[in-house]
Amino acid sequence: MSALLELRDVHARYGAVKVLHGVSLSVREGEVVALLGANGAGKTTTLRTISGMVKRSGEILLAGRRIASSPEGVARAGVAHVPEGRGTFAELSVRDNLRLGAYAAGRNGGFTRAYAYFPWLEERAAQQAGTLSGGEQQMLALARALMSHPRLLLLDEPSLGLAPRVVRELFQIVRRLNEEEGLAVLVVEQNASLALDVATRAYVLETGRVALEGSSDELRANDDVRRSYLGY
Template sequence: MLALKNIQILYDRAIEAVRDVSLEVPTGKIVALLGSNGAGKSTILKAISGVLYQEDGEIMSGSIHLEGEPISGRSPRAIVEKGILQVPEGRALFATLTVEENLLMGGFTRSRAEAAEGLERVYQMFPRVKERRTQISGYLSGGEQQMVAIGRALMGRPRLLMLDEPSLGLAPQIVDTIFEAVMSLNRDNGMTVLLVEQNAQLALQTASYGYIIENGRIVLDGAAEKLRANDDVQEFYLGFSGGERKSMRDVKHYKRRKRWLS
């Protein structure tokens, strides 16, 4: 469905955030993009969504295609109308609007009837959101805001749903609820998902394929179960070595590889 090829992204035409990144998100699959803070994960999502300009970012080379059609350089609205919806890191709700008003903002490209149907789908998926529908969004808990943010994206009937750090700062029980919803959307509705996460264990349990990015470059990729079994991933990203839990500062001999194919 989605293909990035040899993407290079600069901020202020001086700071290179992403270099020569290529990745694919097949139709109907969940693909994880993993890496530490500042690795370039969110920049890639912003490039796909067409909002790099908001931070003086620019795609300098490479291409982004949706089902073979180039989308680089298109407006954010045009990309949304193509069916690519993003749930940004930090939720980015309209804090002074009610929950339902936030949801309806996500369905701005849909008819009134489609928006009403969308609301019912969101409320069925997240009953807590329905309970809070008349409340001001800024007063919700972090977990409730994340549910609203995902619901707002779903109002646009995405073909590709992009999630930027959906587990960040949330209690484990809320994280479980959100990831169960994501897996249900994929399993029951065939929704394609690009998942950006720092929680590698959770992401690789959810996705079928994963990419690991460091300093703006893809350094490892492969099927999720094979990445989980990879010694470097276990030691550096999952915190295991020799069957024992290790902290990041204890890791001495991580070998960075360009690609992982075996």
Template sequence: MTALLNVKDLRAYYGQVQALHSLSFSLNEGSLTTLLGANGAGKTTTLRAICNMVRTTGTIEFDGRPLTSRSTENIVSLGIAHVPQGRGTFTTLTVEENLQLGAYTRNDKATIASDIERMYAYFPKLKERHTQQAGTLSGGEQQMLAVARALMLRPRLMLLDEPSFGLAPLIVRDLFKILGQINREEKVSLLVVEQNAQLALELADQAYVIETGRIVMAGGAKEISNDENVRKSYLGY
């Protein structure tokens, strides 16, 4: 099976400081993959590197096309959506205005309206708040909006950076359930960076563990969750 995303010998730098060291991994189309690791391990940098937001060397290919020489905007237009940590919604705009902006790469106005209704079907709370400024939403609602806005791009791959951060456990469960649904029904491949390792491994079919900018373990999510070292280091038992 040909990989949708293929990363080889990836190094990333902030100034003179090297943050990633020869990362190599791949994601198949339709997969749900999680990247686990402690704070500062390089998880967020990996997502930024895919979007060409940091200086890198090595190879990153999406559907066989190299990404390293492309602008971030061009990478988005290829079908990669990035939901950063902190959500990044436009706080002074309404929920619906945020969703409309999410489709900025598209010209199909007729289907944009139907896609907004589809987002409301996934996230009914957003429909209730559609005229409300994004900055006045709860943390969980803002995260839902960030995911919905990314989906408005109709991406083939979505990168999510700590989607559970700062959210109550019940909201996190609901959000991850919807992410699984999006993966199955929309056929959107997901690469999820997540501190809640146990929940991420329940959701994912593939997992990578990163430490100090290096991948130290890779395999099926079930296999990784059963590994004693992962359980002690990331799952707490």
């Protein structure tokens, strides 16, 4: 399988503070890849850099072509980003949040697909997003990302603050999107055991560098990964 997303020696900084020091990684077509690492390692920054929200050097390729370094350009190229903290608009209705997801990528429609994966959202279409439960808001954020018909989904800590049952449900939907539609996913997740279950490969970031990479099985069997991220 060829690389859908490829980062080559990517450096990124916030003002004078360098955060990524030469990150290289790839996600193949139809693949789910996990990005693990301690707090502050640069996981969110990596996703934000891919999305064109952080100044960077180095190359980022999507299906072999350099992607623009603006959020609009990246969205139009087929990358949808579900940020840490979800990024839904609390004052807007569920329907308008979904509509914005399509609009961001210069598309319209997509409701049928979003509702196929999240049928309850259709009944709640008029509800103000801010009044949804935390789990429902995370589902809305994912549904909103689907509205743009992405080729690649960037997911930042989807399990944050959610009950285990909701987290399982959410990851089941991610797995279905991958298996049924071939959607490629790069997922950042504190819950490493969960991430390694859904992903086939993973990268471990340490202070802005890739410290380890391998198949999920290889990383599960790695003593450092077990001690630091799996807790046994």
